Amino acid sequence: xxxxxxxxxxxxxxxxxxxxxxxxxxxxxxxxxxxxxxxxxxxxxxxxxxxxxxxxxxxxxxxxxxxxxxxxxxxxxxxxxxxxxxxxxxxxxxxxxxxxxxxxxxxxxxxxxxxxxxxxxxxxxxxxxxxxxxxxxxxxxxxxxxxxxxxxxxxxxxxxxxxxxxxxxxxxxxxxxxxxxxxxxxxxxxxxxxxxxxxxxxxxxxxxxxxxxxxxxxxxxxxxxxxxxxxxxxxxxxxxxxxxxxxxxxxxxxxxxxxxxxxxxxxxxxxxxxxxxxxxxxxxxxxxxx
Amino acid sequence: xxxxxxxxxxxxxxxxxxxxxxxxxxxxxxxxxxxxxxxxxxxxxxxxxxxxxxxxxxxxxxxxxxxxxxxxxxxxxxxxxxxxxxxxxxxxxxxxxxxxxxxxxxxxxxxxxxxxxxxxxxxxxxxxxxxxxxxxxxxxxxxxxxxxxxxxxxxxxxxxxxxxxxxxxxxxxxxxxxxxxxxxxxxxxxxxxxxxxxxxxxxxxxxxxxxxxxxxxxxxxxxxxxxxxxxxxxxxxxxxxxxxxxxxxxxxxxxxxxxxxxxxxxxxxxxxxxxxxxxxxxxxxxxxxxxxxxxxxxxxxxxxxxx
Numbered sequence: 001x002x003x004x005x006x007x008x009x010x011x012x013x014x015x016x017x018x019x020x021x022x023x024x025x026x027x028x029x030x031x032x033x034x035x036x037x038x039x040x041x042x043x044x045x046x047x048x049x050x051x052x053x054x055x056x057x058x059x060x061x062x063x064x065x066x067x068x069x070x071x072x073x074x075x076x077x078x079x080x081x082x083x084x085x086x087x088x089x090x091x092x093x094x095x096x097x098x099x100x101x102x103x104x105x106x107x108x109x110x111x112x113x114x115x116x117x118x119x120x121x122x123x124x125x126x127x128x129x130x131x132x133x134x135x136x137x138x139x140x141x142x143x144x145x146x147x148x149x150x151x152x153x154x155x156x157x158x159x160x161x162x163x164x165x166x167x168x169x170x171x172x173x174x175x176x177x178x179x180x181x182x183x184x185x186x187x188x189x190x191x192x193x194x195x196x197x198x199x200x201x202x203x204x205x206x207x208x209x210x211x212x213x214x215x216x217x218x219x220x221x222x223x224x225x226x227x228x229x230x231x232x233x234x235x236x237x238x239x240x241x242x243x244x245x246x247x248x249x250x251x252x253x254x255x256x257x258x259x260x261x262x263x264x265x266x267x268x269x270x271x272x273x274x275x276x277x278x279x280x281x282x283x284x285x286x287x288x289x290x
Numbered sequence: 291x292x293x294x295x296x297x298x299x300x301x302x303x304x305x306x307x308x309x310x311x312x313x314x315x316x317x318x319x320x321x322x323x324x325x326x327x328x329x330x331x332x333x334x335x336x337x338x339x340x341x342x343x344x345x346x347x348x349x350x351x352x353x354x355x356x357x358x359x360x361x362x363x364x365x366x367x368x369x370x371x372x373x374x375x376x377x378x379x380x381x382x383x384x385x386x387x388x389x390x391x392x393x394x395x396x397x398x399x400x401x402x403x404x405x406x407x408x409x410x411x412x413x414x415x416x417x418x419x420x421x422x423x424x425x426x427x428x429x430x431x432x433x434x435x436x437x438x439x440x441x442x443x444x445x446x447x448x449x450x451x452x453x454x455x456x457x458x459x460x461x462x463x464x465x466x467x468x469x470x471x472x473x474x475x476x477x478x479x480x481x482x483x484x485x486x487x488x489x490x491x492x493x494x495x496x497x498x499x500x501x502x503x504x505x506x507x508x509x510x511x512x513x514x515x516x517x518x519x520x521x522x523x524x525x526x527x528x529x530x531x532x533x534x535x536x537x538x539x540x541x542x543x544x545x546x547x548x549x550x551x552x553x554x555x556x557x558x559x560x561x562x563x564x565x566x567x568x569x570x571x572x573x574x575x576x577x578x579x580x581x582x583x584x585x586x587x588x589x590x591x592x593x594x595x596x597x
Contacts, residue, residue, distance in 0.1 A: 016397065019383070023401050026415045026458065029426060033418065041424055048426055101308040108305035120306065127317055129567050131519040133540035134560040137327060137553050138320035145337045162316030165309055194301045223408035225522045226544060240410045244526065247414070254418055261411040268406035276399040279406075283463070284470045287508055 057259035094160035102168035151233025175209030212282025327557035348558035380464025413526025445535035471505040
């Protein structure tokens with residue numbers, strides 16, 4: 001650590017407390033509201049954080065996945081349960097694909113000299129900056145009219161894989177560079193072919209990098225709205241799309257919406273707590289590596 | 291790159307093939323398609339072949355379209371304001387927390403939470419907090435006997451509201467990267483400065499910041515590009531309004547395609563946005579190259595001086 005000054009200043013700790021409050025406060029408020037009835041939300045005399053909690057909102061959202069029938073739900077809307085399943089399918093498959101394919105490409109860019117290497121590397125880097133909004137029109141047109149992939153999982157998974165590849169290739173390169181080449185050479189001497197070297201020697205060593213890349217990829221696929229909205233049909237909608245569809249009405253049921261939001265936020269929050277070290281290493285690698 | 295493995299000439303291409311195929315069919319081809327589509331009068335119910343070719347008319351329409359020009363400037367303004375604030379706050383925080391404090395790992399985990407949460411959910415959270423009556427801000431203001439703020443219904447406030455939400459979500463990104471860069475600075479330079487009696491401020495201005503510059507520039511570039519990608523938070527918070535006060539380009543593209551069904555015009559806008567981003571990226575890379583060359587020269591001079 002660069003600076004050795006041990007601060008004993010209470011103002012410093014007050015500042016840190018304020019920062020933590022600012023950063024986690026909105027999330028805590030969302031969590032609190034998800035346990036509030038709508039009556040309590042609109043009642044100014046009920047405190048934002050202190051009230052009688054209820055799990056009704058979660059029961060409403062999850063009614064068709066629950067093993068019992070919640071007493072207060074008159075009509076069970078199966079939308080959310082289905083969307084949750086879709087989000088999982090799309091997120092997991094696209095993450096797996098992106099990792100395998102991206103890792104192989106990153107390895108080729110780091111370890112082999114070949115014609116067109118510079119061009120490939122530069123193109124990949126430039127593709128990282130393409131915003132999803134730019135892809136909206138052409139991907140909708142191509143998927144609908146040429147590939148016939150609209151409203152299918154394949155269509156969404158394909159575009160998420162493509163969107164995440166440049167970033168994954170980029171950050172994995174900086175992990176692969178650090179693999180001692182002697183290990184690879186030794187494996188080659190023992191008669192392993194390049195693919196065996198890659199899968200049996202390199203992949204196990206770069207596991208932390210793979211974890212970081214997996215989290216970033218899954219997070220984007222899990223959180224993405226725009227393209228999922230354009231490409232999914234009734235039965236393939238993901239959670240972000242169903243959330244936006246449910247807030248178009250004038251009157252918002254804040255408790256239910258916040259419960260849905262919490263359910264969407266829980267996986268990324270869990271990842272952050274379990275793997276914050278990998279996330280930070282991944283971010284740093286992704287940014288610093290040129 | 292340092293070391294390479296000798297292999298069959300075809301091996302690298304085999305490793306690259308899957309990524310190449312996917313990137314070509316799902317990214318490069320769509321971008322080419324978009325450029326072509328921007329010359330068409332095309333609605334979502336038509337196949338692209340049935341759309342009428344209208345040359346540059348979409349672009350001419352855009353240039354004479356007051357609303358498009360406005361949303362172009364809203365985008366520039368938004369990106370400039372959020373990136374400036376986030377850089378200042380993020381680097382400032384990193385300078386402040388770059389010391390041995392217990393629980394740093396936990397702090398960093400808490401600080402990266404905002405950027406992990408879905409933009410849609412971030413939008414919802416802030417929309418709830420900005421709510422005129424039940425929102426936490428106006429409730430607190432009213433409890434203090436003050437008047438509530440028309441967060442999302444006044445054009446000035448709505449821009450501020452959108453900026454605050456983005457700063458909340460993305461300052462941590464700058465903070466983490468700046469902190470990482472700071473903690474990997476060569477200790478010898480800082481110790482030398484301490485021996486020479488440099489103050490905290492002098493160390494920051496004369497040593498830490500200049501040494502971190504290359505990382506800070508890349509960080510700035512990444513954040514700047516991502517600021518042009520922001521869409522969901524604003525869609526949920528204000529849907530571009532009131533008026534056009536928060537209608538950034540990405541959102542306008544979405545609405546032109548979705549609500550107005552003008553795919554050709556949306557493609558033309560997409561093209562403008564992409565050109566803008568490309569110009570920024572190339573410009574920043576060129577600048578970075580110059581900076582790196584200068585840093586290398588300075589390092590060479592410094593080493594010579596040491597002899």
